[in-house]
Amino acid sequence: MEDNRIVKVYLDDEPKPFAEFSPPVKFVLDTTKIPDGKHTLKIVARSSSNVEGVRTIPFEVRNGPEISVVGLKKNEVVDTQIPITINAYGSETKDSFVIKGSETPQAIPAWVWALIISFVGFAMFYVIMYWKPELYKSFF
Structure with a gap:
């Protein structure tokens, strides 16, 4: 059986994901490349039966003083x-x-x-x- 599970990670309202992984995954989000302010991390996961789940996590970046x-x-x-x-x-x-x-x-x-x-x-x-x-x- 083919494993078509995939996790896509989006930042804010970008149409293209900045990362695609096969679960399980660990990655480091480098906030130094993100401007200060409020953002949302949107995670879209697809199961092996092609059912998608979406989770959004709001966060705030403050790299400056x-x-x-x-x-x-x-x-x-x-x-x-x-x-x-x-x-x-x-x-x-x-x-x-x-x-x-x-x-x-x-x-x-x-x-x-x-x-x-x-x-x-x-x-x-x-x-x-x-x-x-x-x-x-x-x-x-």
Whole structure:
């Protein structure tokens, strides 16, 4: 009996497959040759009885540096002047680590400020209510 099983692999909406294999198969997808952004891998497999099965796998490629923007959110409505901080960092250098620009500076979250204010407020309340010299006499 002839084995006509075949697996075809397509990238995005290309009409021609970039790879054809006889199952089972292992291959390495080199994403350095694919532009950054959202893509789909479409796998079409044909069984020995000529029945086809299709599976699509969406994925995102990000080979370039990570871009971080502080001060402007997606679909935000803005007016007047707004300060924007842009940082881009990636893993291009394998042998050295660049400290400057490795982290994006961000504001301290509001919940941290609320926690600090609550702690300081409780400490002041405790000092005012319970600080009496007769409670702190020396045993010596």
